[in-house]
Amino acid sequence: MRCKCRRCEASFILTPERQKFAYEVEKKYVLWVPRFCDQCQSKFLALSESARSYQDQWSESPSSLKSNRKFLQEWLVVLSAIEPYWGSAATCKYVERTLEELARQGKDA
């Protein structure tokens, strides 16, 4: 299957092997097609992994991380980098707001 990268617009081929891997290993849904070429995909994966680890930490202790400026700033850097790939800025905006709130309260962790 021929696909076009949404990030750099390069065209690339989706092989049956890649499709199988996506479905069985990455747990994508069955009609999934990659949005990015290999190069953009590997950058995207690294960023997603990093974003996920921040997300996990956040879901474990949102109340203490809410006042952890360093954590929020680092998370925001990752989210800003990943935003063009996701095409959604929802989490990014949320973290930005939390940081602004923190700044207003004058708290520093």
Ligand SMILES: [Zn+2]
């Ligand atoms: Zn690309």
